[in-house]
Every structure is written in structure tokens, then in C-alpha cells.
Amino acid sequence: MFINSREFGAVEIDSKQTLQFPHGIYGFERCSQWALIDTPRKPFYVMQSLTDVHISFILVNPYLVCEDYLLDILESDLAVIENPQAHDLLVFSIVTVRETTGMITSNLAGPILINRRNHLGVQAVQQDTKWDTRFPIMAEKQAAG
Amino acid sequence: MLILSRKVDQRIRIGDDVVVSVLEIDRDHVKIGIVAPKNIRVYRHEIYEAIQTENRAAVLSDMSAIDTIGDDHLPDAEDADKESDSRG
Numbered sequence: 405m406f407i408n409s410r411e412f413g414a415v416e417i418d419s420k421q422t423l424q425f426p427h428g429i430y431g432f433e434r435c436s437q438w439a440l441i442d443t444p445r446k447p448f449y450v451m452q453s454l455t456d457v458h459i460s461f462i463l464v465n466p467y468l469v470c471e472d473y474l475l476d477i478l479e480s481d482l483a484v485i486e487n488p489q490a491h492d493l494l495v496f497s498i499v500t501v502r503e504t505t506g507m508i509t510s511n512l513a514g515p516i517l518i519n520r521r522n523h524l525g526v527q528a529v530q531q532d533t534k535w536d537t538r539f540p541i542m543a544e545k546q547a548a549g
Numbered sequence: 550m551l552i553l554s555r556k557v558d559q560r561i562r563i564g565d566d567v568v569v570s571v572l573e574i575d576r577d578h579v580k581i582g583i584v585a586p587k588n589i590r591v592y593r594h595e596i597y598e599a600i601q602t603e604n605r606a607a608v609l610s611d612m613s614a615i616d617t618i619g620d621d622h623l624p625d626a627e628d629a630d631k632e633s634d635s636r637g
Contacts, residue, residue, distance in 0.1 A: 411612050431601040432608070445615055447624055462610050468624035480590045500603060501610035508615065511607065514600035529592045529600060537603040541624065 407439055409452040410460045415441060422454070423518060425525045426484055430514065435459055438525065440518070448499065451516070461516075466497035469510050469541050476535075481517065481528035488519035500538070509538040 406414050423438040437454040440463075447468055453459035466473045475495065482488070495517060497510040512535040518525045553561060561569045566586045573580035583591050615623070 429604055430597065431604040443612055445612065445623070448612070448615055450612065459608055461604075461607055462612060462615065464624060478590060479587050483588055484590075498604065498607045499610060499615075500607040501614040502606070503609065506614060508618070511600065511603050513596060514603065527600070527604075529590070529596055533593075533596065537599045 407452065407454060408457045409439075409441060409450065410457055411443075411450050411452070412441065417441065420523070423451070423523050423525045425527070427526060429461075429516075429527050432459060449496065451496075462499040462501070463496035463516060464499050464510055464541070466495060466510060466512055466515060469497060470512060470539060473512060473535075475515065475528070476530050476532045477515075477517075477528040478531065481526055484526040485517060485519040485524040486522060488517075488521060492519055492521045494518040494520055497539075499541070508541045509536075510541050511537045512539045513537045 405419065406416050409415050417439050421440050423440055425436050425438060427433065428435050432453070435453045435455045439452045439454055441450045441452055443450055443462075447465050449463040451461045451463050495515055497512055497515055500509050500511065501507075502509070513530050513533075514527050514537065515530065516525060517528050555561065555571045557571055557574055559571055563569065567589065568584045570582040570584075571579065572582045585591055
């Protein structure tokens, strides 16, 4: 099927790439249908709303951004995506590019969880307050290098 | 807004399944216990607000900014494959 995306215009996706978020995303509660799109820039992905073409997020694997990242979430968040087995659980972090400073951060406090068996998704909330909504991606890599 | 006055060890029941208990009060710090079914998501409000605010900032981001960054400044995609292998 073809969908309209903010980043890439019309793109063809497989039905396996469609996702359903029963509660939407915080601030975008009405957007329940999404598509996960590969980008030329691995390991980044785009999550495009199928409800509103103007709404899309850039996602990244949080374990690459922060080596000691750990999920610390409520069972009720996992229940939304019907309690996936560990090998069916995909974890992503939403990336923000700040227009004014160009700074690139990722939101480690509100991870996106996807059950790849049933394509259900949820934005979970980390219980430990040490996880930042604006964790710098580049500063971390530069420090490590 | 419904306003109720409670002392330590007193509780509030919300519907059939949710009980909120005042466990401890120390000056301006209140420790609250919540018993709720597993399908009810309970969060600290300020974290919820921070995530909502960040989502609204993130939705304006586009890939062109990421495309302009050198590979050496980005997370390593090959590590991503190793990561998914080790978890799979």
C-alpha cells in the first residue's frame, strides 16, 4: 500500500509496517494508526501518522544512544500491547532536532514500545526519573569517542 | 474539583477498583500509596507533562538535519544489528 509521509512524500509500505497505538502518543492521543518507515540513515526510523500527514516522529534505538539504558515501566504499559515476549518487543526513543540550536536529543523518559507480533504500540513512561526527555545524542557519542 | 481532607493512614476509594492511601506526611512532602488494576496507568503528572511537551517539539523535527551530520557523530547502525541479535 502507498501512504503519504511528511518526510518522503508517497512511500510504499507493507501491511507489516502499520502500527496501532490504542492510546495514541502523548499530546497526539487521537493518532492511533501509524506506519514505521526505514530511512536511508540507519539506525533512524520514521514513524508516520496515517491520520495526519503532518505528524511524524524520528525514532532511534535508545540502547545505541545510551549504553546503560534500561526499561523501568509499569506492567500496565506492557498490557496495552498485550504483554509481548521479550523477543517480540521493539524499543525506540523519539528524536528531537531543535530548530534554533540544531541540537539533537532523544527522549529516554517516554520510550515507544512495539509488539512486533500484533503491531500494537504504546508510549510508556519510565518510572525512574533519572531518564531525561532531552538526552543529547551527539554529545554522548563525542564524549565516548 | 472534588476536595477531600485526609489524615495519615486514611484512604480514598475511586470507583470499584482504585484505592489511594496517605502513607506519610513530612512538611511539604506527602507519600501516597495507590492500588489500582493493572490496566490503569498511574504516572507522576510532571513526567507526563514533560513527555507531552517533548513530543510536541519532536513532531517538528525532520530528517534533513540528521542527514547533514557526519556518520562519526551518529549512533553506529552496526551496533544496532548486534543489539537486536543479542536480544533476539
